[in-house]
Amino acid sequence: MDIADLRRQLDQVDRDLVRLAAERQRIVAEIGRSKRGTGRPLRDFKREKEVLDNVRGHARDAGIDPELAAGLMELLIAASLTRQEQDTVRALSQGEGKRALVVGGNGRMGGWFARFLDAQGYAVEIADPAGAPAGYAHRARWDDGALDHDLIVVATPLRAASRILATLADRRPPGVVFDLGSIKTPLRDSLAALNAAGVRVASVHPMFGPSANVLAGRHVILVDVGNRDAVETARGLFASTTATTIEMDLDEHDRLVASVLGLSHALNIVFVAALAASGVDPERLKAVSSTTFGAQVAIAESVARENPHLYFEIQSLNAHNGPALAALDEAMHTLLAAVRAGDEAGFVELMRRGREYLHAPPE
Incomplete structure (x- = not known):
């Protein structure tokens, strides 16, 4: 043939x-x-x-x-x-007959949440000066009109979220309010003000990006800021999915996120910056890529594509980031010192500590 x-x-x-x-x-x-x-x-x-x-x-x-x-x-x-x-x-149509306002719903994560609520039957309105996807009700200013929705989701950058939450405390909406902030320290006072005003408020952190299609193996963190009804309402949004909800307080959230996001982001930002400073053609590097290098570049590329202003907020506004970044700096200097001094024992000890921390058996 x-x-x-x-x-x-x-x-x-x-x-x-x-x-x-x-x-x-x-x-x-x-x-x-x-x-x-x-x-x-x-x-x-x-x-x-x-x-x-x-x-x-x-x-x-x-x-x-x-x-x-x-x-x-x-x-x-x-x-x-x-x-x-x-x-x-x-x-299951959990949102049937209910209304939701997604502030920042034309952004990537705000858009994901708008679609998620729409799929549950909520009538979703998007508040975003940049507009809204076709098929959604829209207002350019979030505070331009009634705030009588069953849910108000704040999906904006952290500084803007803090201002919006504080203003919502003055407006006292009857529905449940929660943010999607990657860190919570900058929102502490605004969340406390909402709770003091009698608003049903919680804080939510989906530990996945807007490209997620299935939530199997994904985590959603729920932060209780004083209102159990709001926490359970937020939990209920994910009850029909395969996502795992994890509850913790605000400080534990930011301590953990300092490593999960802050440290991992910093490592990849520094990695790709070092590659850029090397002057070596990236295509030439890919031509001889190893398994480890290829995997690391794939992660670094995804980080490099993200919003640098958002990533700066994650690094600079988390009160718990200092120790994680200091540990990264110390580990880097320890590695450099061992290599420059020919200290094989020190190098091996650095790897041993990491291996034991991860419970990874040696090859």
């Missing part, structure tokens, strides 16, 4: 793969409806393991790489979870 015939065969196989994937999604939707009827959770880890183990066995029988087959199946499982989660959120 010539190459044209072989390509036609390959095209037919590709069409069959897509058709079978669509059929799998149809069955997944039926399973999701069954789960909703019985109250079973969306995600079944035992069943996922069975599916992957079976696929690896089928792959060995077919003479192909079991991990290739498992990787394809993991993509299909993720798509299945996305489908079931989205269908469940829509079916």
